[in-house]
Amino acid sequence: MSTPDPHSFSDPTQGVITHIRFRLRPDFTARVLRVQAHVRLDRPVTGSLFLDTRHLQIAQIRHADSDLAWSYDREDPILGQRLHLSGLDGVQEFSVESTSSQTAAALQWLEPDQTAGGRHPFLYSQCQSCSARTLFPCQDTPSVRFTYEAEIETPPPLTSVMAAEGLGVSLQGGRVVHRFAMPQPIPSYLFAFAVGNLVFEAVGPRTGIYAEPETIQAAAWEFAENEDRLRAAEALFGPYLWDRYDVLIMPPAFPYGGMENPRLTFLNGAYVQGDRGGTWLVAHELAHAWTGNLVTNATWEDFWLNEGATTYAETRISEIVEGVAASDLRTAGRAQTLLRDFDRLGPQSPMTRLRLPLAGKDPDESYSNIPYFKGLLLFRQLERAAGRERFDGFLKAYIEAFRFRSITSEAFLEFLEDRLPGVGQVVDVRRWIYEPGLPEGAADVTSSLFDDVLSVEEAYRRGELPSAQRVAGWTTTQQGVFLGRLLPAVPASDCAYFDRLFRLQETKDGALLSRFYELAVRSANREAIPRFEQFFSSVGRYQFHEPVFRALVQEPWSRELARPILERWRHRHHPHTVAAIERILVEAGV
Numbered sequence: 001m002s003t004p005d006p007h008s009f010s011d012p013t014q015g016v017i018t019h020i021r022f023r024l025r026p027d028f029t030a031r032v033l034r035v036q037a038h039v040r041l042d043r044p045v046t047g048s049l050f051l052d053t054r055h056l057q058i059a060q061i062r063h064a065d066s067d068l069a070w071s072y073d074r075e076d077p078i079l080g081q082r083l084h085l086s087g088l089d090g091v092q093e094f095s096v097e098s099t100s101s102q103t104a105a106a107l108q109w110l111e112p113d114q115t116a117g118g119r120h121p122f123l124y125s126q127c128q129s130c131s132a133r134t135l136f137p138c139q140d141t142p143s144v145r146f147t148y149e150a151e152i153e154t155p156p157p158l159t160s161v162m163a164a165e166g167l168g169v170s171l172q173g174g175r176v177v178h179r180f181a182m183p184q185p186i187p188s189y190l191f192a193f194a195v196g197n198l199v200f201e202a203v204g205p206r207t208g209i210y211a212e213p214e215t216i217q218a219a220a221w222e223f224a225e226n227e228d229r230l231r232a233a234e235a236l237f238g239p240y241l242w243d244r245y246d247v248l249i250m251p252p253a254f255p256y257g258g259m260e261n262p263r264l265t266f267l268n269g270a271y272v273q274g275d276r277g278g279t280w281l282v283a284h285e286l287a288h289a290w291t292g293n294l295v296t297n298a299t300w301e302d303f304w305l306n307e308g309a310t311t312y313a314e315t316r317i318s319e320i321v322e323g324v325a326a327s328d329l330r331t332a333g334r335a336q337t338l339l340r341d342f343d344r345l346g347p348q349s350p351m352t353r354l355r356l357p358l359a360g361k362d363p364d365e366s367y368s369n370i371p372y373f374k375g376l377l378l379f380r381q382l383e384r385a386a387g388r389e390r391f392d393g394f395l396k397a398y399i400e401a402f403r404f405r406s407i408t409s410e411a412f413l414e415f416l417e418d419r420l421p422g423v424g425q426v427v428d429v430r431r432w433i434y435e436p437g438l439p440e441g442a443a444d445v446t447s448s449l450f451d452d453v454l455s456v457e458e459a460y461r462r463g464e465l466p467s468a469q470r471v472a473g474w475t476t477t478q479q480g481v482f483l484g485r486l487l488p489a490v491p492a493s494d495c496a497y498f499d500r501l502f503r504l505q506e507t508k509d510g511a512l513l514s515r516f517y518e519l520a521v522r523s524a525n526r527e528a529i530p531r532f533e534q535f536f537s538s539v540g541r542y543q544f545h546e547p548v549f550r551a552l553v554q555e556p557w558s559r560e561l562a563r564p565i566l567e568r569w570r571h572r573h574h575p576h577t578v579a580a581i582e583r584i585l586v587e588a589g590v
């Protein structure tokens with residue numbers, strides 16, 4: 001399939017990479033990754049082959065016993081450097097030796113004090129969206145898939161893991177060598193590995209947890225229900241085709257909630273909360289095994305196909321594991337967040353379309369809730385129009401038809417019309433995908449748990465502060481949705497009251513804390529700032545911090561606090577997190 005991808009120099013009509021044999025040698029002193037890659041193509045290539053790279057140092061490229069001619073012949077600030085292999089004469093396999101730069105976007109090298117144990121360094125990769133090219137030359141587009149084998153060489157006692165099948169470990173010349181194979185074809189953005197002081201604990205026949213020894217017990221308890229989630233998901237979406245579903249607990253500096261690396265979800269350690277309150281995120285990352293990893297967006301402009309479908313699939317798993325009311329409450333909270341995002345971006349902003357116009361833009365910089373939450377609401381509308389039973393049949397057929405393939409928004413629409421004729425028109429699906437904003441009423445979601453939040457809010461608006469007894473049974477999601485409804489601001493003393501009421505000093509729920517700190521800044525509740533700084537210093541998830549920094553720079557009283565807080569903790573965070581917060585500060589002139 002050749003889909004013109006605005007974020008790749010590659011041209012799949014020249015030939016497609018189908019398999020790579022890797023040898024990876026992380027150098028913790030020099031902070032570079034040395035890579036030997038033996039690349040196989042789907043057919044003999046004659047003439048030229050274009051590959052994506054970014055700041056790679058290439059030692060040599062060879063075919064059989066001879067060197068191949070190559071050059072970096074184009075360069076772009078977003079795409080990187082085009083590697084041009086030229087003069088090819090029926091070449092179907094070649095090997096490349098390369099070294100990543102010290103600032104490779106796909107790698108984060110953590111000092112021991114940035115880990116839970118504090119004694120060993122930690123390294124991990126994060127290739128989504130366009131960073132696999134900072135590790136090895138590739139066709140770095142989600143429309144090309146390949147299988148791979150890999151060996152990772154590490155100094156003992158460090159262990160390596162991969163989003164692949166583990167084949168065993170051996171000692172070679174004082175180095176530990178782990179071997180892996182990935183028999184299912186993946187797009188480059190799902191290539192992933194990590195190196196650290198890691199142990200494993202099984203929580204079910206196909207499910208387990210990798211974590212530092214200091215967190216393994218707590219994590220194994222937190223995610224003890226993963227096998228149930230896996231079974232629930234299979235009942236909904238068809239057989240799980242990736243063999244195992246393990247979770248790797250990431251050090252705090254990990255900038256995302258989770259990353260759906262196949263077979264091995266990378267999950268932010270902040271979600272080991274001690275109350276199983278954040279386990280919906282596992283449902284989300286697990287759902288990607290079908291929507292995203294199996295049926296993949298052809299380009300990042302079609303990102304809603306990955307994230308909208310997955311957020312919807314997540315709610316269906318959550319309905320089974322947590323109940324409909326809890327799942328719909330979360331959807332109601334997301335609809336609320338979405339409406340605030342629309343306000344911020346402007347009702348006519350093209351960034352509120354589902355299909356995003358990303359040519360000339362960095363997909364990571366354009367990241368927002370829209371593909372997730374607007375996508376979720378669209379899938380709910382489609383389900384409602386088709387009826388649940390028919391829609392479930394459609395989803396299974398969709399996954400079956402496109403598994404291990406990458407598709408565009410147009411291909412989705414064609415399949416929808418083919419299998420559920422007329423449903424697209426009822427929902428006005430093209431408007432959802434190609435136009436900004438949200439159809440009237442689409443954000444209306446009800447749930448008994450949400451109704452309870454609304455009734456407490458109404459009483460508060462009439463001047464009645466809720467008693468501890470009134471909200472005693474509330475979940476942290478209810479607390480967070482309630483605080484979100486109080487935005488933009490309440491009197492500072494009321495904000496402090498809610499802090500005590502929900503015992504926020506004791507909670508480890510990052511999403512709830514983030515919502516509270518945003519409200520606290522907007523409400524000039526100054527005592528909350530040192531706690532926010534402590535939170536910022538210890539939790540890496542960018543999405544928790546972004547709304548708080550936005551509030552900090554917009555409120556005159558707190559404007560000057562934002563820059564010093566970022567500067568004091570910049571070194572603890574992933575470059576993505578720092579860059580994203582930096583953009584908020586610079587746009588505000590701080």
Ligand SMILES: [Zn+2]
Pocket residue numbers: 260284288306307310
């Ligand atoms: Zn996702």
